[in-house]
Amino acid sequence: MLSRIAESLFWIGRYLERADDTARILDVELQVLVEDPTIDEEHSCRQLLTVMGVEEYPSVVNRWTILDLLAHNPESPSSIAYVIDAARENARGARETLSTDMWAAINTMWRGLPSARAMRSADMFGWVRNRTAMIAGIADSTMTRDEGWQFFMLGRSIERVDMTARLLSTASLAAEAQLAWPTTLRACGAYEAFIRAYRGLEADRLAAEFLLLDRWFPRSVVSALVEAEKALATLEAGGQRTGGQRSGFSDEGLRLLGRARTELEYRPLAEIVYDLPTEMERLQRSCAAASEAVTTRYFSLAESRQWSEGALL
Amino acid sequence: MSETSLFDEYGPMVGFDEMFADPVGGPLVRDEYQTINGAFRKMGDDEIRVRADALATSYLDQGVTFGVAGEERPFPLDIVPRVIEAADWKHVDLGVQQRIKALEAFLADVYGPGELFADGVVPRETVVTSPHYHRVVAGLEPANGVRVHVSGVDLIRDADGNFRVLEDNVRVPSGVSYVMTNRRALSAALPEVFADHRIRPVQQYSRILLQALRAAAPAGVSDPTVVVLTPGVYNSAYFEHTLLARTMGVELVEARDLVCQGGRVLMRTTRGLEPVHVIYRRIDDEFLDPAQFRPDSVLGVPGLITAARAGNVTISNAIGNGVADDKLLYTYVPDLIRYYLSEEPILQNVDTWRLGEADQREEVLDRLDELVLKPVDGSGGKGIVIGPAATTAELDELRGKIHADPRAWIAQPVISLSTVPTLVEQGIRPRHVDLRPFAVNAGDEVYVLPGGLTRVALPEGELIVNSSRGGGSKDTWVLADPFVDPNPLDEAEVEEPEKPRKEKVRPGKARSGVTQSQSQGDQSLGEPLQEQTQTFPEYSEPDFSGSHLSGPNPSGEVE
Numbered sequence: 125m126l127s128r129i130a131e132s133l134f135w136i137g138r139y140l141e142r143a144d145d146t147a148r149i150l151d152v153e154l155q156v157l158v159e160d161p162t163i164d165e166e167h168s169c170r171q172l173l174t175v176m177g178v179e180e181y182p183s184v185v186n187r188w189t190i191l192d193l194l195a196h197n198p199e200s201p202s203s204i205a206y207v208i209d210a211a212r213e214n215a216r217g218a219r220e221t222l223s224t225d226m227w228a229a230i231n232t233m234w235r236g237l238p239s240a241r242a243m244r245s246a247d248m249f250g251w252v253r254n255r256t257a258m259i260a261g262i263a264d265s266t267m268t269r270d271e272g273w274q275f276f277m278l279g280r281s282i283e284r285v286d287m288t289a290r291l292l293s294t295a296s297l298a299a300e301a302q303l304a305w306p307t308t309l310r311a312c313g314a315y316e317a318f319i320r321a322y323r324g325l326e327a328d329r330l331a332a333e334f335l336l337l338d339r340w341f342p343r344s345v346v347s348a349l350v351e352a353e354k355a356l357a358t359l360e361a362g363g364q365r366t367g368g369q370r371s372g373f374s375d376e377g378l379r380l381l382g383r384a385r386t387e388l389e390y391r392p393l394a395e396i397v398y399d400l401p402t403e404m405e406r407l408q409r410s411c412a413a414a415s416e417a418v419t420t421r422y423f424s425l426a427e428s429r430q431w432s433e434g435a436l437l
Numbered sequence: 438m439s440e441t442s443l444f445d446e447y448g449p450m451v452g453f454d455e456m457f458a459d460p461v462g463g464p465l466v467r468d469e470y471q472t473i474n475g476a477f478r479k480m481g482d483d484e485i486r487v488r489a490d491a492l493a494t495s496y497l498d499q500g501v502t503f504g505v506a507g508e509e510r511p512f513p514l515d516i517v518p519r520v521i522e523a524a525d526w527k528h529v530d531l532g533v534q535q536r537i538k539a540l541e542a543f544l545a546d547v548y549g550p551g552e553l554f555a556d557g558v559v560p561r562e563t564v565v566t567s568p569h570y571h572r573v574v575a576g577l578e579p580a581n582g583v584r585v586h587v588s589g590v591d592l593i594r595d596a597d598g599n600f601r602v603l604e605d606n607v608r609v610p611s612g613v614s615y616v617m618t619n620r621r622a623l624s625a626a627l628p629e630v631f632a633d634h635r636i637r638p639v640q641q642y643s644r645i646l647l648q649a650l651r652a653a654a655p656a657g658v659s660d661p662t663v664v665v666l667t668p669g670v671y672n673s674a675y676f677e678h679t680l681l682a683r684t685m686g687v688e689l690v691e692a693r694d695l696v697c698q699g700g701r702v703l704m705r706t707t708r709g710l711e712p713v714h715v716i717y718r719r720i721d722d723e724f725l726d727p728a729q730f731r732p733d734s735v736l737g738v739p740g741l742i743t744a745a746r747a748g749n750v751t752i753s754n755a756i757g758n759g760v761a762d763d764k765l766l767y768t769y770v771p772d773l774i775r776y777y778l779s780e781e782p783i784l785q786n787v788d789t790w791r792l793g794e795a796d797q798r799e800e801v802l803d804r805l806d807e808l809v810l811k812p813v814d815g816s817g818g819k820g821i822v823i824g825p826a827a828t829t830a831e832l833d834e835l836r837g838k839i840h841a842d843p844r845a846w847i848a849q850p851v852i853s854l855s856t857v858p859t860l861v862e863q864g865i866r867p868r869h870v871d872l873r874p875f876a877v878n879a880g881d882e883v884y885v886l887p888g889g890l891t892r893v894a895l896p897e898g899e900l901i902v903n904s905s906r907g908g909g910s911k912d913t914w915v916l917a918d919p920f921v922d923p924n925p926l927d928e929a930e931v932e933e934p935e936k937p938r939k940e941k942v943r944p945g946k947a948r949s950g951v952t953q954s955q956s957q958g959d960q961s962l963g964e965p966l967q968e969q970t971q972t973f974p975e976y977s978e979p980d981f982s983g984s985h986l987s988g989p990n991p992s993g994e995v996e
Contacts, residue, residue: 126694127705216500216670220682220689224499231500271707359707422707 125221125271131423132218133272136230137279139211140256143204145287146176147252149294150194150204152311154245156304157187175294176202195248196241204252208237223266229259271362274355278418281352282381286411288312288345289404292335296400305331312343332397336388345407349385353378356418376417384410441482443864451898452853453598454867455519469520469916476630477517477865489516489860492626501618501676513909514619516626519857519870519891520634523918526887529600532784533590533876534883535774540607540761541878542777544584547760548575558776559769567766568814569608569759571722573729577746577755580655581880584755586717587646589613589873589890592784594855601785603852603871605762605770608754609719612890613642613875614677615910617684620888623912635917637887638927642875643684645886645926646717649879650685653751654714661714663687664704666695668720668736678719692720697740700747715751716741722756764847765791765813787852793844801848802839805832808848810839825851857911859893869894870911884926887915 153172157165169185178193178200198205212234219227233255240251260280267273295308309315309331318334321341338344356378384407388396396403447457447464456474459465466474477485497511521529546553547564554561564570589610591603620639624631647663654661667678669691682689694704695713703710718725724734726741744750760766768789771782790797790808801808805824812820822835839846856867874889891911917923 125707126688126690127707128691128694129688130707213670216675219500219679224683227500228498232498235497 127423129218129221130271130275131419132214133221133275134279134418134423136211136214136218137276137281138283139207139214140230140259141280141283142287143207143211143252144256145284145291146194146202146204146207147249147256148311148313149176149287149291150190151246151249152307153190153294154187156307171297172294175290175297177290178202191245195245205237205241208234208252221272223262225262225266226259229255229262233259271359274359274362275422278352278355278359281348281355282411282415284343284348285345285352285384286408288335288343288348289407289411292332292345293401293404296332296397296404308335314341314343317341329393329397332400333393336396337393346385346388349381349388352414353381353385356381359422375421377414377421380410380414380417384414441478441480441485443482443485443860444478444858445864447858447864447866450867451856452596452869453594453855455594455598455855455857455870457858469522472633473518473520473630476627476633485516485860488626492516492622495622495625496618499618501615501622512615513895514615514622515859515893515909515911516623517858517860517865518623518627518630518912518914520914520916523916523921525600526915527918528783529592529872529874530885530887532600532602532782533588533874533885535778535780535783536590536602536605536770537585537588537607537876537878537883539770539774539777540588540605541583541585543773544755544758544761545582546777548577548757553773553776556776558772559766563765563769564760567760567763569722569757569763571757573742574746574755574757579653579755580748580751581653583649583653583753583878583880584758585761585878586649586653586753586755587613588754588876588878590784590876592872592874593787593852594872595787596853598855599785600872601787601852602767602770603787604764604767606873607758607762609721610873610875611674611677611719612873612892613886614674614680616875616886616888616890616913617642617680619910619912634914635919636914637917637923639886639888641927642877642886643681645877645879645884646681647685647687649877649884650715650717650751650753652879653753655748655751658714662712663715663717664690664695664713666690666692666716666718666720668692668724672719674719681717692736692738695738695741697738697744700740700744700749702738702741702744702750713750715753717753722759725752725756763813764811765793765844768847787849790848792839792846792848798839798843802836805835807851809851810835810846810848813845813847823851854894857891857893859895859909859911861895861897866897868897869899872913887924887927888913 149172153168157163157168165186166184169187169190170181172190173181173185173193176194181189181193183189192203193200194202195204197203198209200206212230215222215227215230222230236251236255240248243251263273263276267276291308291311295304306315309318312335314335317338318331321334321338322330334341334344336345339346339350341347356375360375360378388407444464450457456467456470457464458467480488492514493511496514501512501514543553547570551561553559554564585607587610589606589612591606592600593603595601616639650663651661654663663685664687665678665682665685667675667689669675672678678689688694688704690704690713696703696705696710698710702713702716704713720736723730724736726739727734727737728739729742730737741750741752742756745752745756767786768791771786774780774782790801792798792801801810806827808824810822810824822831824832827835854869854871857870858865859868861868870891870893872889872891875886877884877886891913893909893911895909
């Protein structure tokens with residue numbers, strides 16, 4: 125498969141997941157702002173911006189600012205509008221490899237964006253969630269499980285780890301707000317699953333544990349890491365003509381993700397939860413490094429342009 | 438009687454209308470449109486409009502678009518199909534085949550021995566001064582002798598309904614994707630009308646193209662890798678590039694995906710560099726190779742021409758084909774057909790004056806206000822002066838330009854294109870159309886896709902059917918002849934039958950004996966062809982060999 129196409133699929137996976145997660149996070153954040161009378165709107169919104177990677181925003185921050193920066197503003201790289209556009213742009217470049225259904229679904233979502241932005245925010249977030257779920261479903265039922273699929277899944281899983289990590293830091297930073305953990309669980313669509321798993325014994329520590337380590341819940345960090353590792357391992361195995369690896373992991377991305385996962389799984393939970401924001405930042409850094417490693421190994425061929433080589437022959 | 442009012446006030450009628458034979462003495466519907474006429478009248482106004490809307494939406498969601506100045510626009514598809522009778526189509530089919538064979542022979546001659554110059558058929562300057570003449574490919578023999586793998590010959594119907602050639606496109610003709618998508622969309626919109634006709638299919642195009650491209654692979658490659666080379670997502674025909682790559686199941690590459698090393702072309706994949714053998718390029722000659730042509734081209738691959746000259750990669754269509762679809766050369770094509778094939782042209786040109794010739798120039802200068810003047814080098818309508826629409830000042834300026842450089846101009850009468858009923862706001866009205874049939878040359882046979890792209894000018898009276906001028910398209914239905922067995926190549930699923938090895942359509946002259954290029958060509962090309970037949974082990978059903986080999990395309994006429 126062409127490196128350029130592989131890279132596009134990887135980023136389509138990432139962008140779609142990011143759109144979905146951003147919509148979930150915003151939805152919950154706005155609900156909390158409405159429901160919790162004690163909350164400091166300015167502080168809470170600023171925190172959200174920081175976690176979402178929007179650096180130093182100069183003027184006053186309120187719910188309208190975050191809506192603009194994270195949902196509507198096509199110029200803001202963290203916004204849903206931007207991300208959907210980017211996903212579609214990548215899909216356009218990889219159109220011949222996508223199934224027709226998949227392309228049509230992404231294109232329809234992109235075309236629906238202007239009218240979605242005119243909806244009430246909650247409806248818009250619902251729309252984004254529905255659309256991304258639909259695309260994921262179509263991908264699942266129409267894409268062959270070739271390299272392209274693995275790259276798509278890899279992008280999606282890495283993004284999911286990253287976004288869940290951001291979500292967890294938001295929650296732990298806002299620990300004084302009583303609604304933080306139920307809110308976070310709801311953002312992940314994990315509230316009911318959590319209640320059922322722990323029989324209504326709600327506690328911060330348990331919620332963090334659930335979102336970090338639950339092996340059954342597909343949006344937990346560990347589940348997503350396992351998915352990403354699976355995709356990388358398949359790619360690795362597909363690329364290798366000779367037998368399996370004798371020791372260790374030769375793929376840098378696989379090594380990084382595996383280490384991140386085992387660190388979560390084998391360290392005492394208390395140690396992780398003690399300073400969750402720092403831990404989560406480390407996790408995000410691992411994701412970035414893994415993404416970097418995948419780029420170097422599989423995509424970077426697409427980047428370098430060797431001008432002289434052929435011309436001199 | 439009729440339930441639809443959309444056909445009321447059909448008109449004004451200018452030129453040949455393909456549906457109504459006699460609009461003055463009452464609407465007399467031509468035979469081939471009877472069924473459509475009945476179906477539309479039965480459907481009624483609202484139903485027609487509803488279906489047309491559904492058609493438009495389905496095109497937007499699928500992203501069937503073309504680009505204008507970097508912006509994607511939908512390409513409107515009209516709800517009323519255009520119908521072409523079997524007999525009319527046969528004429529077009531044979532005419533296009535003949536033209537492509539003549540142009541192939543011409544290109545082989547121009548980049549080979551150049552005998553046509555010696556015989557005085559076309560002046561040498563006419564060819565070598567063309568900006569599309571590329572000396573760098575002189576003497577480069579294509580692997581299976583084919584230079585025009587894909588062509589699109591633009592046809593119009595004159596006031597008497599005769600098909601005439603407006604221009605040839607043998608470089609990178611586009612539009613075939615709309616032929617395929619139009620068919621799929623319209624058969625969904627008008628299933629019952631569709632079922633009442635016997636329409637020849639078009640979806641087999643990709644398969645036939647892939648076969649032709651594989652057949653063009655360099656010698657000794659048993660399982661060639663074919664790629665489609667696109668300038669990228671901002672190209673106006675990008676949609677088409679993706680569709681062709683997808684339906685052929687080959688990679689769609691951009692220049693940055695390719696690299697030349699040691700005279701070979703490789704593509705960058707997740708598994709490292711992999712060899713490429715045939716490049717169906719959708720980039721103009723000048724941008725292909727910055728090492729040979731424009732050094733500022735970022736769309737090209739440095740070293741590509743070197744690889745092609747080394748015989749390690751086939752570039753399709755061949756470089757330098759532009760000399761064959763030049764506006765000035767167009768005027769010589771009937772002569773080329775007589776010279777190379779010893780046949781009379783089946784499809785006529787539009788009457789054209791060459792202003793480089795004194796007597797013709799005199800006549801044209803007298804009638805400037807009633808003719809269309811076209812600069813020879815202009816493309817896409819650039820610099821065209823339409824006499825009846827021009828002011829006296831403009832005509833005087835034109836007169837000056839012609840005196841300064843008469844060879845740079847040709848003149849044609851104002852042609853009234855035929856009309857086909859088209860749904861517009863006011864109702865169903867006559868609109869001007871042209872037709873671009875697509876032909877694929879696999880070496881042993883020129884296959885003309887039954888259908889082709891009908892472009893329609895949507896504004897009333899507009900004669901320029903360009904999509905950037907608010908044009909749309911129509912699904913073009915070529916009716917099957919009920920008394921003739923279907924062409925086996927039309928079948929979407931039928932694999933190529935195993936056929937006895939036979940002579941290819943080789944450029945060569947009919948009048949003199951075997952030319953040098955021919956004898957050389959056949960020697961060097963005998964091997965690869967045999968090789969090719971072996972590369973399709975799956976195409977071994979012998980049952981189909983009879984009908985299409987004995988078809989109206991005896992390829993032996995060159996000898």
